Amino acid sequence: MSTETEKPEIIDESGDKYKYGFVTDIASDSAPMGLNEDIIRFISAKKGEPDWLLEWRLQAFRFWQKLEEPTWAKLHYDKIDYQSLHYYAAPKQKVSPKSLDEVDPELLATYEKLGIPLKEQEALAGVVAVDAVFDSVSVATTYRAKLAEQGIIFCSISEAVKHHPDLVRQYLGSVVPYTDNFFACLNSAVFTDGSFVYIPKGVRCPMELSTYFRINAKNTGQFERTLIIADEGSYVSYLEGCTAPQRDENQLHAAIVEIVILKDAEVKYSTVQNWYPGDKDGKGGVYNFVTKRAACRGANSKVSWTQVETGSAVTWKYPSCILQGDNSVGEFYSVAITNNLQQADTGTKMLHIGKNTTSKIISKGISAGRSNQTYRGLVKVSPHASGARNYSQCDSLLIGASCGSHTVPYVENRNKTARLEHEATTSKISDEQLFYCRQRGIGEEEAVSLIVNGFCKEVMQHLPLEFAIEAAKLINISLEGSVG
Amino acid sequence: MKTPLLEIEDLCARVQDKEIIKGFNLTINAGEVHAIMGPNGAGKSTLSYVLCGKPGYEVTSGKVRFKGQDLLSMSVEERAREGLFLIMQYPVEIPGVPVTTFLKHAINAVRKHRQEPELDTPSFLKLIREESKKLGISADMLKRPVNVGFSGGEKKRLETLQLSILKPSFAILDEADSGLDIDALKVVADGVNAERSDSNAMLVITHYQRLLNYIVPDFVHIFADGHIVQSGGKELALELEESGYARFVKENN
Numbered sequence: 001m002s003t004e005t006e007k008p009e010i011i012d013e014s015g016d017k018y019k020y021g022f023v024t025d026i027a028s029d030s031a032p033m034g035l036n037e038d039i040i041r042f043i044s045a046k047k048g049e050p051d052w053l054l055e056w057r058l059q060a061f062r063f064w065q066k067l068e069e070p071t072w073a074k075l076h077y078d079k080i081d082y083q084s085l086h087y088y089a090a091p092k093q094k095v096s097p098k099s100l101d102e103v104d105p106e107l108l109a110t111y112e113k114l115g116i117p118l119k120e121q122e123a124l125a126g127v128v129a130v131d132a133v134f135d136s137v138s139v140a141t142t143y144r145a146k147l148a149e150q151g152i153i154f155c156s157i158s159e160a161v162k163h164h165p166d167l168v169r170q171y172l173g174s175v176v177p178y179t180d181n182f183f184a185c186l187n188s189a190v191f192t193d194g195s196f197v198y199i200p201k202g203v204r205c206p207m208e209l210s211t212y213f214r215i216n217a218k219n220t221g222q223f224e225r226t227l228i229i230a231d232e233g234s235y236v237s238y239l240e241g242c243t244a245p246q247r248d249e250n251q252l253h254a255a256i257v258e259i260v261i262l263k264d265a266e267v268k269y270s271t272v273q274n275w276y277p278g279d280k281d282g283k284g285g286v287y288n289f290v291t292k293r294a295a296c297r298g299a300n301s302k303v304s305w306t307q308v309e310t311g312s313a314v315t316w317k318y319p320s321c322i323l324q325g326d327n328s329v330g331e332f333y334s335v336a337i338t339n340n341l342q343q344a345d346t347g348t349k350m351l352h353i354g355k356n357t358t359s360k361i362i363s364k365g366i367s368a369g370r371s372n373q374t375y376r377g378l379v380k381v382s383p384h385a386s387g388a389r390n391y392s393q394c395d396s397l398l399i400g401a402s403c404g405s406h407t408v409p410y411v412e413n414r415n416k417t418a419r420l421e422h423e424a425t426t427s428k429i430s431d432e433q434l435f436y437c438r439q440r441g442i443g444e445e446e447a448v449s450l451i452v453n454g455f456c457k458e459v460m461q462h463l464p465l466e467f468a469i470e471a472a473k474l475i476n477i478s479l480e481g482s483v484g
Numbered sequence: 485m486k487t488p489l490l491e492i493e494d495l496c497a498r499v500q501d502k503e504i505i506k507g508f509n510l511t512i513n514a515g516e517v518h519a520i521m522g523p524n525g526a527g528k529s530t531l532s533y534v535l536c537g538k539p540g541y542e543v544t545s546g547k548v549r550f551k552g553q554d555l556l557s558m559s560v561e562e563r564a565r566e567g568l569f570l571i572m573q574y575p576v577e578i579p580g581v582p583v584t585t586f587l588k589h590a591i592n593a594v595r596k597h598r599q600e601p602e603l604d605t606p607s608f609l610k611l612i613r614e615e616s617k618k619l620g621i622s623a624d625m626l627k628r629p630v631n632v633g634f635s636g637g638e639k640k641r642l643e644t645l646q647l648s649i650l651k652p653s654f655a656i657l658d659e660a661d662s663g664l665d666i667d668a669l670k671v672v673a674d675g676v677n678a679e680r681s682d683s684n685a686m687l688v689i690t691h692y693q694r695l696l697n698y699i700v701p702d703f704v705h706i707f708a709d710g711h712i713v714q715s716g717g718k719e720l721a722l723e724l725e726e727s728g729y730a731r732f733v734k735e736n737n
Contacts, residue, residue, distance in 0.1 A: 432576040435538050438560040439570055440586075440646060441593035450589060454580025454629065 030220065031088035037061060040189055043088050047158050047192075050165060060178035060188035067182045073345040074374045074406060077250070077287060077314050085252060087190045089220040131156060131195040131211045143207065153198040154209055157225055160196035167198055171229055175258040175295045175322070183254040183289040183316070187223045191256065194224035199234035199265070208464055210239035213255075221252040228258070230265035232298060237268040239467055250313060251276070254289045263298025263325065268306070270463050272471050275311035277478075282341030285313025292319035296328035296354075304331040305348065306462045308471040310478040313342060318376065320349035323357035323385075330359040333459040335471075337452075337478045338371030338403070347377035347408075352388035352418070361392040364456050367403035368479055374406040381418040388418040396426040397455050399448065399479070449476045486513040488549075489654050489685045490535075495546035496710075497534045504530045506710030508546070512654070515682040519696055520689045521721060522707035523729040528689045529573060531707075532658045536570050537563055551653065565597035567684075569652035571643040571676075573659040578630040583642065586630045587612060587649065594650055615648045619675050636663025637671075644675035655679070656687045661695040673698030693725040708732045 031042050040061055044054040069080070131142075131154065147154050153164060160168050178188035195211040213224060230236055240257075253275065261267050269292075278285025288311075294303040305319040321330025332348040350359035359379065367373045373396070381388045396405035407424050429451050437447035453460070453472055460468050490512045497505040504527040512518050522528050533541045535548065537560040548555040555563060578586065591611075592602045603611070616626060619641045631639055640660060647655055657676065661669050676699055680686070688699055696704070696718065704720040705712045706729075713732050714720070 430576070431539060433578055435536075435560065436572070436576045436578070437586075437589075439536055439538075439564050439572075440590035440650070441561055441564040441597065442589050443561050443593065446589060446593070450581055450586070451578060454578055457580035 029090045030086045033086055034083045035061075035085070035087055035190065039087055043190060043192060046088065046090075047161070049161055052169065053161060056173070056178070057189050060185050061190075063178060064182070064185040064189055067185055069182050073316055073376070074372065075314050075316060075343050075345050077343070080250075080252060080287065082186075086220045087223070088192055090192075131209075147205070147207075150203050150206070151200040152203060152205055153196065155196055157191075157194045157196045157227060160227070164196070164198070167229065168196070168227065171227060171258070171260050173258075175260060175293050176256050176291050181291060184256055184291040187225060187254050187256045187291070190221075191223045191225040194226040194255070195228075196226070197228040197236065197238065199230045199236045201231045202233040203231075204234065205236040208237050208239055210241065212241045221254065223253075224255045226255070226257045227260075228267060228269075229260045230262060230267050230301075232262045233264040234262075235266045237464060238270070239464065240269070240271045241274070250278075250284060251286045252289075253286050253312075255291070257290070257292040257319075259294035259303060261294060261296045261298065261301040261303055261328075264300045265298065266302040266304075267294065268304045269294070269319075270467055271305075271307040271309075272463075272467060272474065273307065273309045273311050273315070274474055276313075277311050277342050278313040278340070280340050282313065285342070286311065287314045288312035288317065289314075290317040292317065293322065294320070294330070295322040296325050296330065296357075298328075299325040299354070300327045301325050302329040302331075304333070304462065306333040306459065307335070307346075308459070308463070308474065309334070309336040309344060309346060310474045312344070315342075315344040315346055317344075317346045318348055320351070321359060322351045322353065323359060323388075324353045325357075326354040327356045328354055329357070331462075332359075332361045332363070333462045334363045335366070335456045335459045335475070336364070336373060336375075337366045337475060338368070338373045339478055340369040340371060342369075342371045343373070344371075345374040345376055347375045349378040350380070350390055352379075352381040352385040352390070352415075355385060356387040356389075357385055358389045359391075361390070361394070362458050363392075363394045364459055365394070365396045365405055366399065366452055366455065366475075366479075367396070367405045368399035370402045372404040372406075374408060376408045376410075378410040378412070379420060380410075380412045381415045381420070383414045385415050386417045388415060388420075390418075390420045392420075392422045394422075394424040395455070396424075397452065398426065398428045399452075445480065448479060452479060486515075488512070489514050489551060490555075490687075491547075491549040492535075493547045495534070495548060496544045497530065497546075498542050498544055499530060499540060503544070504710055505534060508711045510705065510712065512685045512687060514653075514685055516703065517680065517686045517688060517699065517701045518703045518705060519701035519718075519721065520687060520705050520707045520712075521691070521693070521724060523732075524691065526708050527710050528691075528707055529658055532570055532656045532687075532689060535563075535656065536560060536568060561593070562597075564652075565594050567651075567653035569647055569650060569655045571640070571647060571655065571657045571660050573662055575631050575634075575639045575643055577632045577634075579632055581630050583626045583628060583630055584609075584612060587646065590646065591649055611649060612645075615645055618678070619645055619648070620671055621645055637665065637668035640664055640668065640672050641675075644672050647679055648675060651679070651684075653684045654686070655684070656689065657699070658689050659691065660688070660699075661690060661692065669695070669698060693721045696721045706732050 031039055040057050144154060176184050178185045197209055199205055259267050275286035275288055296303055303321050309315055323330050330350050336344050336346050338344050348361055363375050365373045365375055375394045379390045394407050398405055409422055411420060433451055434447050463471055488511050492508055492510045495505055495508040520528060543556055588608055621641050688701060701718055704716055704718055706714040
């Protein structure tokens with residue numbers, strides 16, 4: 001039995017507009033609360049993993065125990081009790097459904113409601129393939145057969161461990177080693193699922209690949225891990241979306257995305273992050289601690305990160321580019337919006353190692369309500385990276401008088417031939433702009449959203465079309481009630 | 485039978501603590517064009533902002549009826565949707581928002597208020613193209629962000645374009661000729677004149693007589709020290725051109 005309840009668990013009276021706040025009532029299979037080596041063995045056994053992976057997880061866990069949670073970010077939140085979480089929760093269903101017909105209809109209905117149809121014939125008429133991750137496991141991946149015709153592997157990382165162990169073993173942790181940072185280390189010990197993508201040499205992936213993450217179960221951390229490998233001369237555009245139910249307590253999300261890009265290959269990675277942000281008084285919401293990194297290993301390789309961050313109570317996220325191959329290119333386009341009591345500390349790292357590497361950073365931060373936002377970025381040019389170029393532009397827009405915006409750009413240059421440019425602006429939506437719009441009949445909220453969308457335009461135009469429309473709507477929802 | 489569009493009675497208003505509009509009276513009927521002329525600092529622009537409801541401009545006493553309704557109780561956008569339009573002296577820049585997007589939001593906000601259906605994209609584009617052509621506005625200019633990097637002439641053309649597509653019943657032109665060379669002035673004046681009809685009215689605020697050669701008013705009012713000190717026909721403007729404002733300012737000091 002399982003009936004779906006549409007009502008959010010918290011009846012929110014503040015008129016919150018978070019439309020993904022419902023909870024799916026589905027039986028779930030979870031690990032006991034807490035974190036120790038037995039829990040890690042439990043997770044590994046649940047997933048039927050090989051010994052090498054269990055060993056790797058345990059090493060990560062042992063290392064993690066020696067680490068301290070970082071405090072350098074401009075974020076304030078109650079200390080997380082890592083022993084009071086469940087590290088594994090999976091909806092009970094047949095172990096691995098062979099086709100979509102075998103997926104629990106309750107889950108299909110959930111994704112339907114989130115606007116992510118998992119039935120292939122409906123999935124945006126074949127332009128997007130979806131991997132749906134529900135709590136700790138991937139529940140469905142669409143269009144696999146069609147992609148496999150071109151040698152493209154698109155599946156959950158658990159399946160990849162089973163069916164493509166060599167690839168996983170070669171690349172897992174090669175971009176983000178478990179020693180990297182506190183949250184990445186935790187993820188390495190307990191990661192449950194996520195997506196795996198391999199694009200073979202010279203293949204241009206014919207459709208957008210996407211993963212849709214959903215946290216459902218209570219007191220559960222989501223630790224997904226995504227690994228994307230773009231072999232020589234290949235291309236893929238990858239989208240990631242996230243939502244979570246509206247819950248009173250905070251939920252922890254500590255993910256890793258690793259991207260390996262070989263010679264002449266290109267990866268475009270787009271995120272629309274809409275985790276539950278908490279209510280107007282800052283109660284509840286997702287703690288989002290994410291390590292995302294792409295290694296441009298080969299010459300002429302290219303990576304482009306585009307992110308629209310509207311959700312989460314706390315965001316700690318710095319999608320980075322290691323520009324190792326000569327002439328490799330890294331780009332980071334970001335729109336971060338915080339309202340009410342949300343906090344975001346986000347930015348990027350551009351590490352120039354190869355010759356003639358170029359990077360571009362366009363960051364647009366919008367703060368409203370009593371929220372606080374920090375752009376934190378690093379541009380580092382190593383001694384051998386002659387001819388490196390970077391252009392950074394960080395613009396902040398403030399709405400109201402109680403929010404904060406901060407820009408912390410670090411630059412470390414060890415090569416005399418490098419050319420680095422940095423521009424930063426902070427502005428407010430001016431009374432003159434609002435008056436002008438309103439004098440033409442445009443209502444105040446609509447005027448704010450028009451001005452904000454104009455402010456973000458440079459970033460939004462890098463999103464795939466369907467995503468851009470969704471993101472523009474999200475921006476409007478996030479800012480509702482921020483004026484007047 | 486004349487239909488009053490705008491009736492201003494004993495209007496007093498201040499900005500911060502400074503009293504600027506002091507007992508202003510004027511009735512404008514449908515089909516009329518009135519000009520308000522006055523020296524710099526007389527409060528001409530303040531009057532236009534007060535009528536449009538700009539925040540920070542506080543009405544301390546008096547009444548304003550617009551099409552019989554209490555104008556002062558309406559929000560800025562309600563006044564605009566009811567048909568009050570201000571050609572601004574210094575139109576503001578809105579980065580990243582293309583002119584067409586802006587116009588579409590504006591026209592649909594007004595249509596919605598009039599309970600007309602939203603314009604679909606093809607009809608909207610057709611309308612914009614036709615009206616832009618008359619004003620010498622290029623397709624490229626329509627794609628650029630609102631007023632960003634526009635010359636003085638381009639800004640005023642865009643204001644006039646909005647006038648012509650929003651079709652307000654009452655338009656205020658606040659120093660519409662500032663920053664315009666003679667050719668641009670003619671284009672703008674032609675655009676404005678094309679909108680004149682028996683059912684609407686205009687209030688032209690200007691410092692110089694020059695503009696009134698192109699937009700010929702039915703009535704001219706001299707505005708000094710917060711109210712009208714003399715009214716007359718269009719010949720008053722010419723008279724003023726010769727004698728200057730000095731005597732009016734003096735009378736009131």
